[in-house]
Amino acid sequence: MVAVRKRNVKMFTFVFLLITITSFVLNYKHQVTITTWDIKQLIIQFSEQFRKLIKYPRRPCSCTTCVSERGRSLWFDQRFNQTMQPFLTSRDALIPEDSYRWWLKLQGEKSPKNINDTLKELFGIIPGDGDPLQERDIFTCRRCAVVGNSGNLRQSQYGHDIDSHDFVLRMNRAPTAGFESDVGSKTTHHFVYPESYKEMAENVSMIVIPFKTLDLRWIVTALTTGTINFTYVPVPRKIKVKKEKILIYNPAFIKYVYENWLQHHGRYPSTGLLSLVFALHVCDEVNVYGFGADSRGHWHHYWENNPSAGAFRQTGVHDGDFEFNITLTLASIEKINFFKGR
Numbered sequence: 269m270v271a272v273r274k275r276n277v278k279m280f281t282f283v284f285l286l287i288t289i290t291s292f293v294l295n296y297k298h299q300v301t302i303t304t305w306d307i308k309q310l311i312i313q314f315s316e317q318f319r320k321l322i323k324y325p326r327r328p329c330s331c332t333t334c335v336s337e338r339g340r341s342l343w344f345d346q347r348f349n350q351t352m353q354p355f356l357t358s359r360d361a362l363i364p365e366d367s368y369r370w371w372l373k374l375q376g377e378k379s380p381k382n383i384n385d386t387l388k389e390l391f392g393i394i395p396g397d398g399d400p401l402q403e404r405d406i407f408t409c410r411r412c413a414v415v416g417n418s419g420n421l422r423q424s425q426y427g428h429d430i431d432s433h434d435f436v437l438r439m440n441r442a443p444t445a446g447f448e449s450d451v452g453s454k455t456t457h458h459f460v461y462p463e464s465y466k467e468m469a470e471n472v473s474m475i476v477i478p479f480k481t482l483d484l485r486w487i488v489t490a491l492t493t494g495t496i497n498f499t500y501v502p503v504p505r506k507i508k509v510k511k512e513k514i515l516i517y518n519p520a521f522i523k524y525v526y527e528n529w530l531q532h533h534g535r536y537p538s539t540g541l542l543s544l545v546f547a548l549h550v551c552d553e554v555n556v557y558g559f560g561a562d563s564r565g566h567w568h569h570y571w572e573n574n575p576s577a578g579a580f581r582q583t584g585v586h587d588g589d590f591e592f593n594i595t596l597t598l599a600s601i602e603k604i605n606f607f608k609g610r
């Protein structure tokens with residue numbers, strides 16, 4: 269009787285250990301490919317993971333290297349501030365006073381509505397959280413593609429590569445239909461502001477970048493009364509996006525990008541730079557496509573011959589050259605992979 273009980277305990281311990289070890293190994297899914305269920309192999313893989321765990325005890329992710337890891341580049345460490353929150357959410361909708369004052373000047377609204385009332389109304393309608401990009405754990409490796417709108421994507425054949433990422437981030441009016449072989453067909457997140465809104469598929473999360481109070485008010489009315497149809501250009505009265513799929517880029521994060529990364533160049537950061545720094549904060553591996561001006565320094569698009577491609581240089585709203593240098597530096601220190609297109 270005692271012998272049987274002892275055997276049961278042993279059996280139970282063995283099964284328990286096997287499950288623990290297996291799930292531990294599987295958790296490191298992007299570093300380890302399970303090719304066999306051979307117990308010897310599993311033990312070898314487990315000890316390899318254990319060795320890494322001892323060597324890098326507090327790694328933030330399971331990729332070979334994680335973007336947010338400090339100590340690899342002083343240039344990066346001086347700019348990257350892990351504590352900055354990329355999103356405003358219903359639980360955390362506070363904009364610090366200095367950031368708010370700075371933000372108010374971006375598009376010089378004449379008589380902005382009370383921001384606290386606006387945020388209360390907005391987060392009474394949308395939750396602004398619960399998105400996969402807002403949840404993190406150290407056992408995964410989040411591979412993100414940030415896809416800018418550059419004409420250098422034409423005939424690049426990057427489509428398959430882009431679609432292989434866990435998250436594919438696009439921006440403004442960028443289409444995929446008809447351009448799949450160069451830009452891919454997958455989109456998980458799409459950055460817009462009212463003036464650049466485009467309809468998106470149901471499963472895509474829309475990240476709204478607000479540059480003024482009216483942009484936040486527009487989200488409210490675009491989901492309800494449809495009363496706002498003009499900001500500095502006409503904007504759609506109504507949008508077809510599920511409330512749960514709308515996320516709000518934090519104005520304080522725009523200021524952080526402007527100060528820490530852009531070092532006050534231009535009037536404020538472009539959507540491309542805002543998306544790229546955002547990705548550094550929420551992804552573990554960042555691969556960048558579709559960034560790069562044409563020979564005149566204009567932001568030409570891959571899907572159209574946009575006549576105002578050089579307007580930003582005339583108005584000085586963005587410093588395209590400085591922004592591009594940030595991208596190149598990030599690539600040179602291996603924080604991102606940069607795909608230069610054609």
Ligand SMILES: CC(=O)N[C@H]1[C@H]([C@H](O)[C@H](O)CO)O[C@](OP(=O)(O)OC[C@H]2O[C@@H](n3ccc(N)nc3=O)[C@H](O)[C@@H]2O)(C(=O)O)C[C@@H]1O
Pocket residue numbers: 416417418419420439440441463464465537538539540541558559560561562566567568569576577579580
């Ligand atoms: C006329 C104008 O205002 N154009 C601006 C347009 C325009 O408002 C939207 O396309 C409307 O849908 O938006 C911008 O940018 P745009 O939508 O052109 O491009 C998005 C981001 O991609 C990168 N890009 C683009 C083209 C190119 N040849 N090289 C690039 O590197 C840039 O990082 C760019 O930010 C914007 O929001 O930033 C900036 C552009 O200056």
Ligand SMILES: CC(=O)N[C@@H]1[C@@H](O[C@@H]2O[C@H](CO)[C@H](O)[C@H](O)[C@H]2O)[C@@H](O)[C@@H](CO)O[C@H]1O
Pocket residue numbers: 374375461463479500537538539579580583584585
């Ligand atoms: C070309 C230009 O300077 N246009 C500005 C316009 O800038 C655009 O703002 C967008 C957000 O609303 C986005 O940042 C885009 O990249 C910019 O080109 C606004 O600043 C607008 C405010 O009234 O003034 C236009 O002249």
